[in-house]
Amino acid sequence: MTSLRAVTVDLGEHSSPTGIMDYLVRDDVLCWVRRGGGLVGFGEVARFTDAGPGRFQTAARWWRELQQDAQVDNPVGLPGTGLVAFGSFAFSKTSGHASRLIVPQVVVGLGEQGCWLTYITDDDGADLTAETAEAALAGWLDEISAERGAETADRLHPGQVSESAFKAAVAAGVEKISGGGLSKLVLARDVIAELSSPIATAQVLRELAIRYQDCWTYGVDGLIGSTPEMLIKVENNVARARVLAGTLDRANTHKIDGESDAAYAERVLAGSEKQQHEHEIAIDSLTRKLEPYTSEMTSHSEPFVLELPNVWHLASDVSAELSTNGGHAPSSLELAEAVHPTAAVCGTPTEVAGALIRELEQMDRGPYAGPVGWTDGAGNGEWGIALRGAVVESPTRVRLYAGCGIVDASTPEAELAETWAKFRPMIEALGLRR
Numbered sequence: 001m002t003s004l005r006a007v008t009v010d011l012g013e014h015s016s017p018t019g020i021m022d023y024l025v026r027d028d029v030l031c032w033v034r035r036g037g038g039l040v041g042f043g044e045v046a047r048f049t050d051a052g053p054g055r056f057q058t059a060a061r062w063w064r065e066l067q068q069d070a071q072v073d074n075p076v077g078l079p080g081t082g083l084v085a086f087g088s089f090a091f092s093k094t095s096g097h098a099s100r101l102i103v104p105q106v107v108v109g110l111g112e113q114g115c116w117l118t119y120i121t122d123d124d125g126a127d128l129t130a131e132t133a134e135a136a137l138a139g140w141l142d143e144i145s146a147e148r149g150a151e152t153a154d155r156l157h158p159g160q161v162s163e164s165a166f167k168a169a170v171a172a173g174v175e176k177i178s179g180g181g182l183s184k185l186v187l188a189r190d191v192i193a194e195l196s197s198p199i200a201t202a203q204v205l206r207e208l209a210i211r212y213q214d215c216w217t218y219g220v221d222g223l224i225g226s227t228p229e230m231l232i233k234v235e236n237n238v239a240r241a242r243v244l245a246g247t248l249d250r251a252n253t254h255k256i257d258g259e260s261d262a263a264y265a266e267r268v269l270a271g272s273e274k275q276q277h278e279h280e281i282a283i284d285s286l287t288r289k290l291e292p293y294t295s296e297m298t299s300h301s302e303p304f305v306l307e308l309p310n311v312w313h314l315a316s317d318v319s320a321e322l323s324t325n326g327g328h329a330p331s332s333l334e335l336a337e338a339v340h341p342t343a344a345v346c347g348t349p350t351e352v353a354g355a356l357i358r359e360l361e362q363m364d365r366g367p368y369a370g371p372v373g374w375t376d377g378a379g380n381g382e383w384g385i386a387l388r389g390a391v392v393e394s395p396t397r398v399r400l401y402a403g404c405g406i407v408d409a410s411t412p413e414a415e416l417a418e419t420w421a422k423f424r425p426m427i428e429a430l431g432l433r434r
């Protein structure tokens with residue numbers, strides 16, 4: 001195994017109003033961005049890949065061993081400094097898709113407490129100073145990627161799961177739920193964007209990051225998107241999650257005369273028994289899985305309405321003190337494994353829902369609905385659920401994914417419409433029209 005050396009340097013204040021988005025200038029960036037803060041990585045000095053049920057554990061072991069052999073000079077010491085890996089994990093243990101951790105050569109970070117730069121190398125003789133780190137970053141920024149305009153020949157095609165196949169799967173899912181044995185099931189489908197010229201990934205990421213400020217915009221090795229759902233975040237032994245379930249389209253509203261947006265969302269979403277039921281199942285699944293790792297957990301008794309540009313969601317924020325076993329708290333990677341998949345993207349009970357997804361969807365979800373994010377050497381990290389995103393399969397072919405929670409009151413037409421609302425962020429960022 002390569003042994004790595006790293007240095008983190010303090011960059012002081014970053015005064016630009018667009019923050020870390022200023023660094024989303026290359027199509028090959030690794031990124032994790034929210035409200036102008038986050039991490040952007042360039043280059044690659046180490047990579048881990050694996051598939052199957054052991055993928056999280058082999059990744060965690062690889063990451064631990066990499067730390068043990070590494071020399072890290074990190075006077076900044078904040079979460080996201082020192083050695084960092086970006087990663088994405090397949091949704092399913094049966095997926096052929098490679099889960100991965102990637103250690104970049106250069107990472108720029110921006111948080112509430114400042115801005116920093118990390119330079120990582122496998123070269124024993126490299127000079128680890130602020131100057132070499134800054135020169136490495138400047139080298140990456142020297143060549144920036146081109147933008148592209150929307151082209152009329154760009155097209156959206158059906159994916160592996162057509163609209164009619166999706167509706168049939170939803171009907172079959174509702175029938176299974178009514179028959180007992182499971183209370184919630186999440187079914188998804190895909191669509192393909194065929195572009196007439198190569199995708200400008202950095203531009204897409206910038207558009208998502210600007211438009212979806214409350215979401216986490218991710219870019220990891222061709223997996224791109226902007227997720228509103230935080231699977232697990234660990235910062236200094238505190239874990240946080242944002243659980244979503246319950247969705248209302250903002251483009252096709254049926255407001256009563258004079259009703260405000262907020263009152264409409266409150267009435268139709270927060271006031272809906274079906275949506276509240278779906279939400280309760282999702283929050284229960286997260287808290288149950290997280291509980292064994294915590295000494296204290298807080299969540300609000302009522303969900304709030306989260307407003308995004310495309311949809312409203314019922315949302316709950318959970319926070320928990322992590323219990324330290326022998327002085328060692330679980331890392332973000334260990335917790336991601338423990339809580340994935342939640343009922344927000346799989347169903348309840350997990351095993352029954354997972355098997356039904358395989359049977360009814362008939363598609364490999366790949367990294368869609370799996371954890372995406374980053375980890376540092378101290379166990380901090382942020383793992384979102386890879387939703388509202390796409391996989392860049394070739395420069396001109398992008399596969400978009402979206403799904404919905406199915407409960408006994410679900411109808412195929414409404415769930416199909418909901419998938420279109422969830423595709424919208426990517427469709428618009430790609431400059432496509434439906």
Ligand SMILES: C=C(O[C@@H]1C=C(C(=O)O)C=C[C@H]1O)C(=O)O
Binds near residue numbers: 186246387401402
């Ligand atoms: C499955 C997706 O979203 C999930 C399902 C939701 C729902 O059914 O209401 C809401 C948010 C997410 O937890 C997706 O975006 O593809």
